[in-house]
Amino acid sequence: MQIAGYTIVADYHTHTRHSHGRGSVVDNVEAAHRRGLHAVAITDHGPASLFHIGVPSLSAFDVIRQEVNAARKMYPGIEVLLGAEANVISEDGQLDIPLELQEKLDIVLVGLHPWVRWRPALKGASLVVGNFVGAWAGWGRRHVRERNTSAIVNAVLYNRVHAVTHPGYRLPIDTRALARACALTGCAMEINAGHDHTSVEYLQVARREGARFLLSSDAHTPGRVGEVSKAALLARAAGLTRREIVNVR
Ligand SMILES: [Zn+2]
Ligand SMILES: [Zn+2]
Structure with a gap:
């Protein structure tokens, strides 16, 4: 698939009915x-997402695995990866997909999302509130950004x-610090076609630290799978x- 002069070969970020997408695994x-x-x-999405956005429990990944295996048989010409978009649930970096399960998945994405069950709950709640008030009033913005x-x-x-999915989306972060960590571990920084979360300037800051990037659709309907044009155009502009x-x- 050619977009903005790039040949896109994969879409590594898509959702199904198991979280808050509309289609099935086979549809995607x-x-x-x-x-x-x-x-x-x-x-x-991992199970810590609030408002039924995430999978109901970790056992959902057993069901998804079976559906992925069935889809592999139906479409042998395409590689199908079993993955997750994990939530960060503590400031020391714990995820709602435990390490044992991470090892069993083909790909693990991680995103900061505003509506998540944090641990410990009280400290997490202060960060959720801080992000909202900070974004709205500018109050304590720097402190909140450091915690994110x-x-x-x-x-x-x-x-x-x-x-890392949609870095900077709704929750402010230090792009340079994240890019350094990503360059160190080989983790990619996503350019998400579904959310306005970054800019040419931020991409250039990240690339100077040696980070690599991932263009993805974040499709919540099968019709949007592979739709990464907006991300590709931004990458091209940067x-x-x-x-x-x-x-x-
Ligand atoms: Zn997300
Ligand atoms: Zn997503």
Whole structure:
């Protein structure tokens, strides 16, 4: 799939009905196959997401695994990865996908999301409130940004994660500090086509630290699987080369 001069070969961030997407695993695989992708990942939200956005419990990944295996048989021409979009649930970088399960998944994405069951609950609640009040009134913004940054940086350093989803989306972070951690561990920074979370300037800050990038759709419907145009155009505007993007050939 050619977009903005890049050949996109994979979409590693898609949701199904197991979290808050609309289609099934097979629907997403079928859509990716139709778009000519070589690989697609099923990355439903971890169980700490509030308001039924995430999987109901970790056992959902057993069911998803079975559906991924069935989809592999139906579409042998495309690589299907079993994954998750984990939530950061503590400032020391703990995820709602435990390490034992991370080891069993083909790909682990990690994102900072505002509506999550944090641990410990009270400290987490102060961060949730801080993010809202900080964004709204500018109050304590720097302090909140530092706490968000340490949570996501620790998550990258102490887990087996392949990419950080939508860095900076709704929760301010220090892009340079995150990019350094990503460059160190080989974790990619996502450019998400579904959310306005970054800019040419931030991409250039991150690339100077040696971080690599991932273009993804964050599709919540099968029709959007592989739809990464917005992300590709931004990458092009920032002058990113093929070597700097993990799902481009
Ligand atoms: Zn997300
Ligand atoms: Zn997502």
